[in-house]
Amino acid sequence: MKHPRYLFPSDYMADPSANVFNDRLYIFPSHDRDSGEAFDDDGGHFQMRDYHVLSLTDVEHGEVTDHGMVLSVEQVPWAERQMWDNDVVEKNGKYYLVFSAKDPNGVFHLGVAVADKPEGPFVPEPYPIRGSFSIDPCMFKDDDGEIYCYFGGLWGGQLQWYGLTPSASATEEGCVMGPAADKKTPLYLPLDAPAIPSMVARMSDDVLQFAEAPHGVVVLDSTGQPMKASDPHRFFEASWMHKYKGKYYFSYSTGDTHMLCYGVGDNPYGPFTFQGVILDPVVGWTTHHSIVEYKGEWYLFYHDCVPSNDTTWLRSLKVQKLYYNEDGTIQKVKND
Ligand code: FUB
Numbered sequence: 526m527k528h529p530r531y532l533f534p535s536d537y538m539a540d541p542s543a544n545v546f547n548d549r550l551y552i553f554p555s556h557d558r559d560s561g562e563a564f565d566d567d568g569g570h571f572q573m574r575d576y577h578v579l580s581l582t583d584v585e586h587g588e589v590t591d592h593g594m595v596l597s598v599e600q601v602p603w604a605e606r607q608m609w610d611n612d613v614v615e616k617n618g619k620y621y622l623v624f625s626a627k628d629p630n631g632v633f634h635l636g637v638a639v640a641d642k643p644e645g646p647f648v649p650e651p652y653p654i655r656g657s658f659s660i661d662p663c664m665f666k667d668d669d670g671e672i673y674c675y676f677g678g679l680w681g682g683q684l685q686w687y688g689l690t691p692s693a694s695a696t697e698e699g700c701v702m703g704p705a706a707d708k709k710t711p712l713y714l715p716l717d718a719p720a721i722p723s724m725v726a727r728m729s730d731d732v733l734q735f736a737e738a739p740h741g742v743v744v745l746d747s748t749g750q751p752m753k754a755s756d757p758h759r760f761f762e763a764s765w766m767h768k769y770k771g772k773y774y775f776s777y778s779t780g781d782t783h784m785l786c787y788g789v790g791d792n793p794y795g796p797f798t799f800q801g802v803i804l805d806p807v808v809g810w811t812t813h814h815s816i817v818e819y820k821g822e823w824y825l826f827y828h829d830c831v832p833s834n835d836t837t838w839l840r841s842l843k844v845q846k847l848y849y850n851e852d853g854t855i856q857k858v859k860n861d
Contacts, residue, residue, distance in 0.1 A: 539557050625660040
Protein backbone atom coordinates (compact mmCIF):
# COMPACT_ATOMS: atom_id res chain seq x y z
CA MET A 526 0.00 0.00 0.00
CA LYS A 527 2.15 2.86 -1.31
CA HIS A 528 -0.54 5.53 -1.36
CA PRO A 529 -3.52 6.34 0.82
CA ARG A 530 -6.76 4.69 -0.20
CA TYR A 531 -9.96 6.71 -0.53
CA LEU A 532 -12.36 4.41 1.25
CA PHE A 533 -15.82 5.65 0.47
CA PRO A 534 -16.00 8.03 -2.50
CA SER A 535 -19.80 7.89 -2.76
CA ASP A 536 -20.50 10.06 0.32
CA TYR A 537 -18.85 12.62 2.60
CA MET A 538 -17.67 11.09 5.86
CA ALA A 539 -15.13 12.29 8.45
CA ASP A 540 -13.63 11.62 11.91
CA PRO A 541 -13.22 7.85 11.35
CA SER A 542 -13.07 5.71 14.51
CA ALA A 543 -11.82 2.29 13.39
CA ASN A 544 -12.34 -0.77 15.62
CA VAL A 545 -12.09 -4.52 15.13
CA PHE A 546 -15.12 -6.55 16.27
CA ASN A 547 -15.68 -10.25 15.44
CA ASP A 548 -12.72 -10.27 12.99
CA ARG A 549 -14.22 -7.46 10.91
CA LEU A 550 -12.96 -3.90 10.72
CA TYR A 551 -15.69 -1.35 11.47
CA ILE A 552 -15.51 2.39 10.84
CA PHE A 553 -17.70 4.78 12.83
CA PRO A 554 -17.48 8.17 11.04
CA SER A 555 -19.25 11.51 11.19
CA HIS A 556 -21.57 12.01 8.20
CA ASP A 557 -20.71 15.34 6.58
CA ARG A 558 -23.40 17.23 4.67
CA ASP A 559 -23.83 20.70 3.22
CA SER A 560 -26.74 22.21 5.15
CA GLY A 561 -26.20 25.65 3.63
CA GLU A 562 -24.88 26.97 6.96
CA ALA A 563 -21.96 29.38 6.43
CA PHE A 564 -18.41 28.22 7.14
CA ASP A 565 -16.99 29.54 10.42
CA ASP A 566 -14.01 28.80 12.65
CA ASP A 567 -16.24 27.16 15.25
CA GLY A 568 -17.51 24.52 12.82
CA GLY A 569 -21.01 26.00 12.52
CA HIS A 570 -21.09 24.56 8.98
CA PHE A 571 -20.83 21.01 10.38
CA GLN A 572 -24.55 20.35 10.82
CA MET A 573 -24.46 16.54 10.73
CA ARG A 574 -27.72 14.78 11.58
CA ASP A 575 -26.97 11.05 11.59
CA TYR A 576 -24.41 8.26 11.71
CA HIS A 577 -23.68 5.39 9.34
CA VAL A 578 -21.50 2.35 10.09
CA LEU A 579 -19.05 1.07 7.48
CA SER A 580 -17.13 -2.20 7.54
CA LEU A 581 -14.65 -4.24 5.53
CA THR A 582 -12.38 -7.27 5.78
CA ASP A 583 -9.59 -6.23 3.38
CA VAL A 584 -8.38 -2.72 4.17
CA GLU A 585 -6.28 -2.30 1.04
CA HIS A 586 -8.60 -3.58 -1.68
CA GLY A 587 -11.83 -4.89 -0.14
CA GLU A 588 -15.31 -3.62 -0.75
CA VAL A 589 -16.60 -1.24 1.93
CA THR A 590 -20.05 -2.19 3.23
CA ASP A 591 -22.33 0.67 4.27
CA HIS A 592 -24.63 -0.71 6.98
CA GLY A 593 -26.85 2.34 6.58
CA MET A 594 -28.10 4.90 9.06
CA VAL A 595 -27.75 3.58 12.64
CA LEU A 596 -28.70 6.65 14.70
CA SER A 597 -30.18 10.05 13.87
CA VAL A 598 -30.49 13.24 15.91
CA GLU A 599 -34.31 12.96 15.80
CA GLN A 600 -34.03 9.75 17.88
CA VAL A 601 -31.97 11.35 20.66
CA PRO A 602 -34.25 13.10 23.22
CA TRP A 603 -31.57 15.47 24.57
CA ALA A 604 -29.79 16.39 21.31
CA GLU A 605 -30.78 19.08 18.86
CA ARG A 606 -28.03 19.32 16.27
CA GLN A 607 -24.44 18.82 15.14
CA MET A 608 -23.81 15.12 15.63
CA TRP A 609 -20.02 15.21 15.53
CA ASP A 610 -17.46 12.49 16.16
CA ASN A 611 -18.45 9.10 17.62
CA ASP A 612 -16.75 5.87 18.69
CA VAL A 613 -17.92 2.40 19.73
CA VAL A 614 -16.71 0.03 22.44
CA GLU A 615 -17.86 -3.54 23.18
CA LYS A 616 -18.58 -5.01 26.59
CA ASN A 617 -20.20 -8.40 27.32
CA GLY A 618 -21.61 -8.64 23.79
CA LYS A 619 -23.21 -5.17 23.80
CA TYR A 620 -21.93 -2.28 21.69
CA TYR A 621 -21.86 1.24 23.13
CA LEU A 622 -21.77 4.13 20.66
CA VAL A 623 -20.59 7.29 22.40
CA PHE A 624 -21.16 10.48 20.42
CA SER A 625 -21.03 14.26 20.70
CA ALA A 626 -23.96 16.57 19.89
CA LYS A 627 -25.37 19.95 20.92
CA ASP A 628 -28.37 20.26 23.24
CA PRO A 629 -31.09 22.89 22.60
CA ASN A 630 -28.96 25.48 24.44
CA GLY A 631 -26.11 25.02 21.96
CA VAL A 632 -23.94 23.18 24.52
CA PHE A 633 -22.02 20.05 23.48
CA HIS A 634 -22.37 16.88 25.56
CA LEU A 635 -21.54 13.21 25.08
CA GLY A 636 -24.32 10.65 24.77
CA VAL A 637 -24.49 6.85 24.66
CA ALA A 638 -26.56 4.59 22.39
CA VAL A 639 -26.57 0.79 22.74
CA ALA A 640 -26.84 -2.07 20.21
CA ASP A 641 -26.52 -5.85 20.09
CA LYS A 642 -24.32 -5.69 16.97
CA PRO A 643 -21.59 -3.29 15.85
CA GLU A 644 -23.66 -2.44 12.78
CA GLY A 645 -26.52 -1.26 15.01
CA PRO A 646 -29.19 -0.02 15.07
CA PHE A 647 -28.30 1.87 18.26
CA VAL A 648 -30.87 2.85 20.90
CA PRO A 649 -30.01 6.16 22.59
CA GLU A 650 -30.11 6.84 26.32
CA PRO A 651 -32.60 9.61 27.21
CA TYR A 652 -29.98 11.90 28.78
CA PRO A 653 -26.34 12.72 28.04
CA ILE A 654 -23.56 11.23 30.19
CA ARG A 655 -23.73 13.08 33.54
CA GLY A 656 -20.99 15.68 33.77
CA SER A 657 -19.99 15.28 30.12
CA PHE A 658 -18.98 18.22 27.95
CA SER A 659 -17.23 19.10 24.71
CA ILE A 660 -16.68 16.72 21.75
CA ASP A 661 -14.68 13.93 20.09
CA PRO A 662 -15.04 10.84 22.31
CA CYS A 663 -12.55 7.98 21.87
CA MET A 664 -13.49 4.79 23.71
CA PHE A 665 -10.48 2.71 24.79
CA LYS A 666 -10.79 -0.75 26.37
CA ASP A 667 -7.64 -1.72 28.22
CA ASP A 668 -6.37 -5.30 28.54
CA ASP A 669 -7.85 -5.56 32.05
CA GLY A 670 -11.34 -4.76 30.67
CA GLU A 671 -11.56 -1.20 32.06
CA ILE A 672 -13.02 1.26 29.55
CA TYR A 673 -11.84 4.86 29.28
CA CYS A 674 -13.38 7.79 27.43
CA TYR A 675 -10.96 10.41 26.04
CA PHE A 676 -12.63 13.56 24.81
CA GLY A 677 -12.44 17.31 24.24
CA GLY A 678 -11.90 19.90 21.57
CA LEU A 679 -11.12 23.63 21.58
CA TRP A 680 -12.89 26.59 19.94
CA GLY A 681 -16.21 25.28 18.53
CA GLY A 682 -15.70 22.14 20.64
CA GLN A 683 -16.12 24.33 23.78
CA LEU A 684 -13.40 22.65 25.89
CA GLN A 685 -12.06 26.09 26.90
CA TRP A 686 -15.36 26.79 28.71
CA TYR A 687 -14.56 24.34 31.49
CA GLY A 688 -12.23 24.81 34.42
CA LEU A 689 -10.48 27.86 33.01
CA THR A 690 -10.91 31.55 33.72
CA PRO A 691 -10.19 33.97 30.90
CA SER A 692 -7.18 36.09 31.73
CA ALA A 693 -8.29 39.55 32.86
CA SER A 694 -5.44 41.27 31.08
CA ALA A 695 -5.21 39.84 27.60
CA THR A 696 -1.96 41.04 26.11
CA GLU A 697 -0.24 40.61 22.79
CA GLU A 698 1.88 38.00 24.52
CA GLY A 699 -1.13 35.73 24.94
CA CYS A 700 -2.61 32.92 22.81
CA VAL A 701 -6.28 33.15 21.91
CA MET A 702 -7.86 29.85 22.90
CA GLY A 703 -11.42 30.57 21.73
CA PRO A 704 -14.43 32.25 23.35
CA ALA A 705 -14.97 31.80 27.09
CA ALA A 706 -18.18 30.41 28.59
CA ASP A 707 -20.09 33.63 27.96
CA LYS A 708 -19.48 32.77 24.28
CA LYS A 709 -18.26 36.32 23.64
CA THR A 710 -15.15 37.10 25.69
CA PRO A 711 -12.02 35.76 24.00
CA LEU A 712 -10.08 33.43 26.28
CA TYR A 713 -6.41 34.36 26.38
CA LEU A 714 -3.67 32.28 27.94
CA PRO A 715 -0.17 33.63 28.54
CA LEU A 716 2.38 32.11 26.15
CA ASP A 717 4.03 30.12 28.93
CA ALA A 718 0.77 28.78 30.44
CA PRO A 719 0.21 25.02 30.15
CA ALA A 720 -1.93 24.03 27.16
CA ILE A 721 -5.58 23.13 27.77
CA PRO A 722 -5.52 19.33 27.89
CA SER A 723 -7.73 16.61 26.46
CA MET A 724 -9.82 14.85 29.14
CA VAL A 725 -10.11 11.20 30.20
CA ALA A 726 -12.61 9.44 32.45
CA ARG A 727 -12.99 5.75 33.32
CA MET A 728 -16.47 4.50 32.46
CA SER A 729 -18.94 2.91 34.89
CA ASP A 730 -19.48 -0.88 34.78
CA ASP A 731 -22.61 -0.42 32.63
CA VAL A 732 -20.66 1.89 30.24
CA LEU A 733 -23.43 4.50 30.48
CA GLN A 734 -21.76 7.04 32.80
CA PHE A 735 -18.37 8.38 33.86
CA ALA A 736 -17.16 6.47 36.92
CA GLU A 737 -15.05 9.44 38.00
CA ALA A 738 -14.57 13.13 37.37
CA PRO A 739 -12.60 13.63 34.14
CA HIS A 740 -8.81 14.13 34.44
CA GLY A 741 -6.65 16.31 32.18
CA VAL A 742 -4.41 14.34 29.79
CA VAL A 743 -1.00 15.95 30.16
CA VAL A 744 1.47 15.85 27.24
CA LEU A 745 5.05 16.60 28.28
CA ASP A 746 7.35 18.50 25.91
CA SER A 747 11.05 17.79 25.27
CA THR A 748 11.98 19.59 28.52
CA GLY A 749 9.73 17.26 30.52
CA GLN A 750 7.27 20.08 31.29
CA PRO A 751 3.57 20.13 30.42
CA MET A 752 3.31 21.38 26.85
CA LYS A 753 2.68 25.11 26.65
CA ALA A 754 -0.40 26.81 25.19
CA SER A 755 1.84 28.49 22.60
CA ASP A 756 3.42 25.21 21.39
CA PRO A 757 2.25 24.39 17.82
CA HIS A 758 2.16 20.72 18.89
CA ARG A 759 -0.28 21.26 21.75
CA PHE A 760 -3.58 19.34 21.96
CA PHE A 761 -6.58 20.81 20.14
CA GLU A 762 -9.07 17.93 19.47
CA ALA A 763 -9.53 14.38 18.12
CA SER A 764 -8.01 12.25 20.91
CA TRP A 765 -7.18 8.65 20.12
CA MET A 766 -5.64 5.99 22.36
CA HIS A 767 -4.01 2.73 21.25
CA LYS A 768 -1.56 0.34 22.83
CA TYR A 769 1.63 -0.97 21.20
CA LYS A 770 4.00 -3.38 22.95
CA GLY A 771 2.57 -2.51 26.37
CA LYS A 772 2.90 1.27 25.97
CA TYR A 773 0.00 3.72 25.74
CA TYR A 774 0.00 5.93 22.61
CA PHE A 775 -2.07 9.08 22.92
CA SER A 776 -2.54 10.77 19.51
CA TYR A 777 -4.40 13.98 18.74
CA SER A 778 -4.96 16.79 16.28
CA THR A 779 -3.30 20.13 16.88
CA GLY A 780 -6.30 21.80 15.22
CA ASP A 781 -5.43 25.21 13.90
CA THR A 782 -1.81 24.13 13.27
CA HIS A 783 -3.28 21.02 11.57
CA MET A 784 -0.79 18.35 12.61
CA LEU A 785 -1.45 14.85 13.89
CA CYS A 786 0.87 14.33 16.88
CA TYR A 787 1.40 11.72 19.56
CA GLY A 788 2.92 11.05 22.95
CA VAL A 789 3.72 7.80 24.76
CA GLY A 790 3.03 6.87 28.38
CA ASP A 791 2.86 3.98 30.83
CA ASN A 792 -0.80 4.04 31.82
CA PRO A 793 -4.14 5.28 30.42
CA TYR A 794 -4.01 8.57 32.37
CA GLY A 795 -0.53 9.63 31.29
CA PRO A 796 1.43 11.80 31.37
CA PHE A 797 2.42 11.18 27.76
CA THR A 798 5.83 12.27 26.52
CA PHE A 799 5.62 14.00 23.15
CA GLN A 800 7.22 11.90 20.39
CA GLY A 801 6.52 13.69 17.14
CA VAL A 802 4.26 14.28 14.15
CA ILE A 803 2.51 11.38 12.39
CA LEU A 804 0.81 13.35 9.61
CA ASP A 805 1.19 16.86 8.22
CA PRO A 806 -1.87 19.00 7.45
CA VAL A 807 -4.65 17.63 5.29
CA VAL A 808 -7.08 19.86 3.40
CA GLY A 809 -10.09 20.85 5.47
CA TRP A 810 -10.64 20.67 9.14
CA THR A 811 -7.90 19.11 11.25
CA THR A 812 -6.32 15.70 11.28
CA HIS A 813 -9.04 13.66 12.98
CA HIS A 814 -7.95 10.04 12.85
CA SER A 815 -7.78 6.59 14.42
CA ILE A 816 -5.04 3.97 14.64
CA VAL A 817 -5.82 0.25 14.68
CA GLU A 818 -4.15 -3.14 14.16
CA TYR A 819 -5.95 -5.50 11.79
CA LYS A 820 -4.72 -8.86 10.46
CA GLY A 821 -1.18 -8.14 11.68
CA GLU A 822 -0.86 -4.69 10.04
CA TRP A 823 -1.24 -1.22 11.55
CA TYR A 824 -3.42 1.35 9.83
CA LEU A 825 -4.05 5.08 10.11
CA PHE A 826 -7.61 6.14 9.25
CA TYR A 827 -8.21 9.86 8.65
CA HIS A 828 -10.07 12.29 6.43
CA ASP A 829 -9.16 14.75 3.71
CA CYS A 830 -10.98 16.96 1.21
CA VAL A 831 -9.11 16.24 -2.00
CA PRO A 832 -9.70 15.19 -4.68
CA SER A 833 -13.35 14.47 -4.01
CA ASN A 834 -14.84 17.97 -3.80
CA ASP A 835 -14.13 21.65 -4.12
CA THR A 836 -15.75 23.03 -0.96
CA THR A 837 -12.58 22.42 1.11
CA TRP A 838 -14.59 21.29 4.10
CA LEU A 839 -16.74 18.32 3.02
CA ARG A 840 -14.50 15.44 3.96
CA SER A 841 -13.80 11.92 2.69
CA LEU A 842 -12.34 8.90 4.45
CA LYS A 843 -8.79 7.75 3.81
CA VAL A 844 -6.57 4.97 5.12
CA GLN A 845 -2.94 4.02 4.86
CA LYS A 846 -0.46 1.73 6.58
CA LEU A 847 1.42 2.82 9.66
CA TYR A 848 4.90 1.57 10.55
CA TYR A 849 6.82 1.61 13.84
CA ASN A 850 10.56 1.96 14.23
CA GLU A 851 12.56 -0.47 16.38
CA ASP A 852 12.42 1.96 19.31
CA GLY A 853 8.60 2.09 19.18
CA THR A 854 8.33 5.52 17.54
CA ILE A 855 5.88 5.87 14.65
CA GLN A 856 7.17 6.61 11.15
CA LYS A 857 5.72 9.80 9.73
CA VAL A 858 3.10 9.17 7.05
CA LYS A 859 2.96 10.91 3.65
CA ASN A 860 -0.47 11.94 2.44
CA ASP A 861 0.15 11.41 -1.31
O1 FUB B 1 -16.57 16.69 12.47
C1 FUB B 1 -16.71 17.84 13.27
C2 FUB B 1 -15.41 18.19 13.93
O2 FUB B 1 -14.42 18.45 12.97
C3 FUB B 1 -14.83 17.10 14.78
O3 FUB B 1 -15.48 16.91 15.99
C4 FUB B 1 -13.44 17.58 14.89
O4 FUB B 1 -12.54 16.65 15.40
C5 FUB B 1 -13.16 17.99 13.46
O5 FUB B 1 -12.76 16.89 12.69
